[in-house]
Amino acid sequence: MRREPPQKFSDYGPLLFPAGMLIVFFVVPFTTMIAVSFFRRNPAGFYSPDFVFDNYARFLSLFFGKVLGFSLGLAVAVAVCCVVLALPFTYLLARSKRRTQVFWLVALLSVLSLSEVIIGFAWSTLFSRTAGITNLLVTLGLMQEAVALNPSFGAVLTAMVYQALPYTVLVLYPALVRLDPTLTEAARTLGASPLKAFFTVVVPALRNTIIATLIMVFIFALGSYLLPQILGRPQHWTLSVLITDQAIYQSNMPFAAAMAVFLVLVTLGLVALTVYAGRKGEAA
């Protein structure tokens, strides 16, 4: 097949559809949100079109700074846990028999069919004192008495990792399947242990994939607002929880929009930084 750059205007035709979708489903809503974030809030009623910075000013406080910091930290923790768990798993999966691969992939896909609500309630039962997994440990004689494991940071983290893990595996899988097996074979021939070959050959070869996966899981985890509510204490509530409170319960759209815009900007900034750092590392 011959490829050449588009010559005439009509050559750009196929771009119209994705461009249209992007405008309708991203540009318009996001622009509306930015506009609303500058509107004036009327606490006794609704909001009126205006251009004020009050909503951003309210956000710039130590309290919201801490919440933002916690949300970002939680998302990073989820991303790191997911990749650390998923990378060796997917590596082994890609090397196993076809039948085993299909079984695991179907199992993982079926986890994706669970809603966040079901995942949250299931984990809150598993972590409960009255019906949770600690009862099992008591029966086995490993614990004195059943205890409640939620609400806690660990509970939030566990459920969020559980939710994001299938995505992580599915993103890593194609890259690992395509990875040339002769690379590790060469390393083994030269005397590296399987573990050493994995860390010195496979991981560096997948560097870009791993960074891309980290970013994807990070952004995915940043939007979570149900699991922190169900499994965490108020200090584990993410910025997304507070945005929901403002938008739905306080009908304070301007402030909710300002917080959301801020969250998007910080996220984009962090992603840009990661990509930039990745490029630089590659060049060195």
Added chain:
Amino acid sequence: MRDILGTNVSRRAVLGAGVAGASLIAMPAVLRAQEKSLKIGAYGGYFKDSFDKNIFPEFTKATGIAVESIAEPTGEAWLVQLEQAAKAGQAPADVSMISQVSLLKGQSTDLWAPLDLAKIPNASNLIDHFVNKYPDGRIAGIGAVAWYITLVTNTDVYPEAPTSWAALWDPANADKLGLLALVSNSFLLEVTAKTFFGGTNALDTEEGQLKAFEKLAEVKPNVRLWYRDEAQFEQSLKSGEIPMGQYYHDVTGLAAADGNPVRSTFPKEGGIMDAGSWAVTRASTKLEEAHVFIDYMSQPAIQAVLSRKVGTAPTVKRDLLDLTAEEFAAVSSDIEPIIPRYDLYQTKSDWLNQKWTEMIAG
């Protein structure tokens, strides 16, 4: 029921409203056949279904006014829709059931058509605070139904019922409570004021509000769950996982009747009484019919039907009702209730919300 009555908008409620709305569009011909008609908004789901079954047919029979019931979303979404429709001269519903805070917010833009008490003789049956007035004395709404939030306990964990809201502060109850997560639906500031500072008047000043926040912060070590979703707490209460908290009196009664080890107690300081009111949008052209409907709903007999069939507390005076002591106790109490300071959630909502969030999450 509380899923619908409460202030949270569940996805299910929104979907339900959508489906109900679509089906209404599909069958308007039937309703046009009758001469007089009225569009009435009620919270979608259990609530609208109960009204469709127990109230509206009887009303049509008694007055000849056909009712087109509209499923409205809870929270403030419906208020926003009514407001925007009114600007365009449209009335998605003539009469709507509206939360107290929404009613006040609507007053700020003159959304509610003033009602004429001369055309609502039964309004005299109402408990005084169920007649909602504009600051200048015009009538903005009439109490439709009321419900209580009380102190609930798991009977296995607490063989003795607590008698006072002060139990929430008892160090013995560390990590055992489930409380509502928002300042505007938990009404815990009012509870604090009534229990420790002599009444909700203590919240008149900012100083008083800060004092209440300070006292309320002492509850934090006892709270295991700040819930937005009722199902989350109800399940934990039944299992004894979270054996004490605040919850809805009627739903707790239903759960106890089903054999669950739970009980609802009216503390000596009173249960929290929240309510919905009927209000008419200014865009409505059916003001006459709306008055007839509101008058009909304010009859003691109809309020008794609501208590028996829907489980709500009556908005008319106790002595006018033919409810037995048992029926009355199932939905209400003679102990003077704690009435939420709705005015604060209108005038100082952002400040209170900010302080509240900082208190529980800080």
